[in-house]
Amino acid sequence: MSTLYEQLAARLGPKGFATDAETLAPFLTEWRGRYQGATPFLAMPASTEEVSDVVRLCAASGAAITPQGGNTGLVGGQIPDGEVLLSLKRMNRIRAVDPANDSLIAEAGVILSAVQNSARESDRLFPLSLASEGSATIGGLISTNAGGVHVLRYGMMRDLVLGIEAVLPDGRVFSGLKGLRKDNTGYDLKQLFIGAEGTLGVVTAACLKLFPRPRAHEVALVAVPSARAALDLLHRMKGATGAVAAFEIMNRLSVDLVVKNVADRRDPMPGAPFMVLIEFEAMNAAGLRDAIEGALAAAIDAGEAKNALIAENASQARGFWRIREDVSAGHRPEGAQVNHDVSVPVSQTPLFLERADAAMEASCPGARIVAFGHMGDGNFHYTAMQPVGMAPDQFPGEQLSQTVYTIADAMGGSISAEHGIGVARRADLARFKDPESIALMRAVKRALDPNNVMNPRALLP
Amino acid sequence: MSTLYEQLAARLGPKGFATDAETLAPFLTEWRGRYQGATPFLAMPASTEEVSDVVRLCAASGAAITPQGGNTGLVGGQIPDGEVLLSLKRMNRIRAVDPANDSLIAEAGVILSAVQNSARESDRLFPLSLASEGSATIGGLISTNAGGVHVLRYGMMRDLVLGIEAVLPDGRVFSGLKGLRKDNTGYDLKQLFIGAEGTLGVVTAACLKLFPRPRAHEVALVAVPSARAALDLLHRMKGATGAVAAFEIMNRLSVDLVVKNVADRRDPMPGAPFMVLIEFEAMNAAGLRDAIEGALAAAIDAGEAKNALIAENASQARGFWRIREDVSAGHRPEGAQVNHDVSVPVSQTPLFLERADAAMEASCPGARIVAFGHMGDGNFHYTAMQPVGMAPDQFPGEQLSQTVYTIADAMGGSISAEHGIGVARRADLARFKDPESIALMRAVKRALDPNNVMNPRALLP
Structure with a gap:
């Protein structure tokens, strides 16, 4: 081992690093097998201080770093190619839950489903929800500004972050974990790290927004004749209920291929050119089901929908969702x-x-x-x-x-x-992003990471 | 006039600038009279191209600029002290309304109430609401990340901006007006300009988020025994109704001084240690009033509230709000x-x-x-x-x-x-903001405005 790796190993202790192929393997393989990485050193710090020291030591040696969360990304930003690999997985504590502030503080390595569960235990909701929620971690979800099925009601991950703690490219710690709804004391620095894909620093913890837990849920599946009809239906249902939490569309072929390629799936609405899954939620069940039924009947009268099914229970609602969730598996073969x-x-x-x-x-x-x-x-x-x-x-x-x-x-x-x-999309970004935006991105990158050591192959074209 | 001012005058035409004391006066006086400014030149560009040219000409001469919107700010950031004053008031067009995208594009000089009205005409809501809404402009509201009474439900101005067009300190134009809910193609550059108080560039237009217009409104005034009881009441009402749009508290003396110093005001709840005004809104009236009444009754049983009034009509609701709105006028004398x-x-x-x-x-x-x-x-x-x-x-x-x-x-x-x-608060910021945050703010400022020409006396300590 070179001096840098010796220093890192000494700082992190035996649990905090690895260099053997077997331990490294799952960190270096992208889950669909599209990217296969390489690293001389896997650092697994367990605290913000350890992350800070790792980054400082790497900076002193000019060694680049690829930060990694749950390794569920789809565009290869988490896979090193010779960089030091910095996994946040051991930073997996929920540091505090403050139900009366509708917030909690989670470290970067906490898995999304653990945050959802912790919120539920406090009778609160953390609304981010996506396919990889059993593996994706808070740090990665912030660094990629994750979306998912509830953006319509609750926004992207960016909208769910009250504060951030991050280690800067020189090892300094930005301590911005305040759980405030309002704070106009200068630039909103946390925004820099959200969606930056680890190119401006390493997110080590975040203060996340919670919400009251909805008491009423309904799920409808609607056959619509066209995408234009679906758009009209969207605004009708938003306006009539104020309760639309998800509005997912599937064209004919997506459903056909689920039926063809996924075991035990049937098409609840054969022939519909498009199918729309609508999820509703409300704090107060009174009137919700009536409002949904009335609006769907009006949509059918207006020609926006051909027919509609409202789930009669949670199990039927799960069944509706399963069709939507299986679309990827349906067409992959x-x-x-x-x-x-x-x-x-x-x-x-x-x-x-x-x-x-x-x-x-x-x-x-x-x-x-x-x-x-x-x-x-x-x-x-x-x-x-x-x-x-x-x-x-x-x-x-x-x-x-x-x-x-x-x-x-x-x-x-x-x-x-x-x-x-x-x-995966750097060349496309160079093609489609306007030059002023790219110049601004470069200016920000240079300001925070002048030596280009933080995830240097990701994001910037 | 020096060469710079001659160039600016030639570029802007007779309607686009002023240097005489009478025209300048209202731009140089802060509305409460706390700041009195001075400027050699008032530029009033009417288009983004004109703003760009003004900024470029100033940059070439090293002349600093103070951007100004509706001149309603409370901390003096909009008042020049020798800088060129750049008023955005003539950029007052609503460029486009897209109800099916729940968005509109407004230029920086559009007054908030005009945006609210435009949204209403499309059966939509623009929720930002604050005391100065008849004068404050979109550019200023973005540059100061304005808050107001509906933040609880809709967020700050930052949360209401989908896209921004801004002139950078060297005159280049950042064209980020896309009206997208989701766009993970690099750093979210618009965030840089929101709340930056004109120190990183001049906001010239924005794409703003609209919402379906709520069909049901209720306003309640609640006497509470303590702030702790008010906090419990807040969470009770959020959880029971999902419809809380504003939750405003007033201590005893605030109400007493409204009654004492504002004509024709009476105290609807004499003796209450605190009074809370709660506004509710919903798309669907069914069940709302019942949910509110039930939750308030439960709050009284639990000791969180002593008594509660629910407005029986819009005029009574206005009366409740008027007490809250007059609190400032009540204690000023x-x-x-x-x-x-x-x-x-x-x-x-x-x-x-x-x-x-x-x-x-x-x-x-x-x-x-x-x-x-x-x-x-x-x-x-x-x-x-x-x-x-x-x-x-x-x-x-x-x-x-x-x-x-x-x-x-x-x-x-x-x-x-x-x-x-x-x-007004620069010295306080230096005292209370942590050094890493201030260093990061300076790094961003240097990256975008290396010559420190954009509102150089504001914000940064």
Whole structure:
């Protein structure tokens, strides 16, 4: 071991580091197998002071660092390629819960589901919810500004953070854990670290916003004739109930492929061009079910919906959600494909689907489209798949991706709504982000990390 | 006129600038008369291109700029002292309204009430609401991250901004007006300009979040025995109704002085140690009134409330609000006083009042306390006034202020919850902000405004 690694090992103790291939393996492999990393040293500090010392020692040696949370990212930003790997997993304490402030303080390595559970034990809700909630950690969720299914009601992770503690690229500690709703004493520095993908420092803890726990839940599945009808339905249901917590769309093929490729799934609404799953929640059950039923009946009268099912119990509600959750598993076995996580203004969602579907067909006749996701936030997971029978290596995936991005961009959209940039989308970012924004990003990066040691291969183009 | 001012005048045309004392007067006087400014040149650009050219010309000459919106700020950040004064008042167009995206784009000089009205015309709500809404402008409200009475439900101005257009200190234009709910393509640059008090650039336009318009409103006035009871009541009402939009507290003296000093006001709840005004709103009226009445009855049973009035109509609701709105006018005539805009974690609000009240009495026996404000956000407007009969110049105001700040700070609070720093609180900021945060703020300032030409006397200590 070189001097740096000896120093790090001495500081961290035997539990706090690893260099053997077996221990390193799960940290270096991205869960879908798309990225395989390498690191000379895995640091696993257990406290903010240890993180600070690791970063300071690395900075003194000019060694770059890749921070890692639960290793659930989709764009490779958490996988080192020669950098020191800094795992926050051992920083897994919930330091404090303050129900009367609707807040709790969690360290970076706490798993999302543990935060959800801790909130529930205090009769509170932490609303962030996404597929990887059993593995994703608070530090990673903050560093990637995670989204999920409840953004419509509660916002992104950015909106759920009251305060942050972070280790800066030179090892200093930014202590911004105040649990305040209002604090206009200068720049809101915590914003710098949210969504920065570890390029400006290492988030070590956060003060998170909690909410009263909703007492009433309803889930509806609605067959709609078109994306435009779904948009009208969205605003009708928001206006009529004030209780829409999720509004998820699935096109025909997404549901067909769940039925085809996932065991024990059936289609509750065969033939519907689009299916919408709507989740409602309220503190006060009185009137909620009536408001939902009345609004859905009016939507059917107005031609926005063909029919609607409201779950009669929690188990049926889970069944509705399972269709939506299985969409990814449904189309994964269908051959060559390109996946996108794009957003457009909510008002432009129908137009986006029209234009993108037409462009895919024009570029690759017979291409199959799975379009689903968080329509209430303007966010589609949009997948173009090879036509049936095409040889996978003939599928013009990269060309189709650029077309999807160009269409979203032209509508004032984003090429990465919630998954981030990582290493996977850097070239696309350079293509689609305006030069002034990139220049500003570089100026901020230089100001905080002049030696470019924090996750140097991620995010910035 | 020197060359710079000749260049600016030529670029802006006769309507776009002024240098005569009469035109300048209203721009140079703070509305309470606490600050009197001076400027060699008032620039009144009417477009982003004109702002850009003004800033570029000033930068080339090394001339500093003070941006100004509606001139309603309380901390002097908008008043020049020799800088070029850049008023955004002529940039007063609402560029676009997109109801199906729940958004609109307003230029910096649009007055808040005009945005509220525009939203209403599209059957939408723009929820920011504060005393100066008839004069305050969007650019100023963003630059100061304004708060107001609906933060509890909708957040600060920061939470209501989807996108920003800003002119950078060198004249380049940051075009970040996308109306997206989700966009994880790099640092969230708009955050830099929100609450930066014009020190990092000039906000010229913003894309703002709209909401469905609530159909049901209720306002209750509740007599509570203590601040601790008020805190319990807050959580009870949030949990029972999910509809609390404002939760405002007034101590005994605030109400007494409204009755004493404001014409035609009476005390609806004589003797109550504290009065709480709660505003509720919901999309769906069904069950709301019942839920409120049930929860208030339970609060009375639990000893959290002594009695409660629910407004029977809009006019009575206005009457309840008027007491709260007149608190400032009520105590202003009461001699020497120091006002504070502090916040603490919501859970700490009762303890803050206990400690602060005791410390005021210890330092200045007989000091009178008006404590009121946004308790639901942990934000008190806390005023200490001279004892009756004391000579005003004997009142140890500055000493009491430092005590109030020290108490809030020790509880993890803020010395400026919503009013900002401006020039008034710079010395206090230097005293109470931690050195790492100040160093980070300076690093950001240097990165964006290396020549320190944007509002150079404001905010940074």
